[in-house]
Amino acid sequence: MQYITIYQLKSGKWRAEVRFEGLRKTKVHATEKDAKKWAVLQERDFILNHNTEIALKKKTILTVDEALTRYSNDVSQFKKTAKKEMQRIKYFQNVLPHVD
Numbered sequence: 409m410q411y412i413t414i415y416q417l418k419s420g421k422w423r424a425e426v427r428f429e430g431l432r433k434t435k436v437h438a439t440e441k442d443a444k445k446w447a448v449l450q451e452r453d454f455i456l457n458h459n460t461e462i463a464l465k466k467k468t469i470l471t472v473d474e475a476l477t478r479y480s481n482d483v484s485q486f487k488k489t490a491k492k493e494m495q496r497i498k499y500f501q502n503v504l505p506h507v508d
Contacts, residue, residue, distance in 0.1 A: 410427060410429065410455075411427055412425070412426050413427075414443045414447060416440070417436065421438055422436070422440045422442070422443040423437075423443065424437060424443035424447040425447075426450040426451050428451060428454035428458065429454070433450050433454075472504060473501055473504065477497075477501070479497070480493075480494050480498075484497065
């Protein structure tokens with residue numbers, strides 16, 4: 409279960425609360441805008457950390473080179489700017505250090 413709750417305190421400040429998979433974070437902010445911004449970032453972090461844990465448990469770990477290759481094959485080739493994007497990807501694959 410996940411949700412974001414933002415409400416105003418008697419002091420006029422705003423409390424943001426984020427819940428995700430049994431985890432909870434809360435913080436008080438001066439403005440509602442700051443509270444919403446913080447809450448969205450915290451929710452994003454919860455989701456990314458959760459998905460990373462799942463991937464590690466499944467042993468589905470990609471190297472940057474593998475991820476770039478998959479992106480090039482699955483996404484880039486269908487774009488209007490495919491040729492340029494695929495050239496950039498090949499450049500990064502050649503420039504980035506390889507761990508064997």
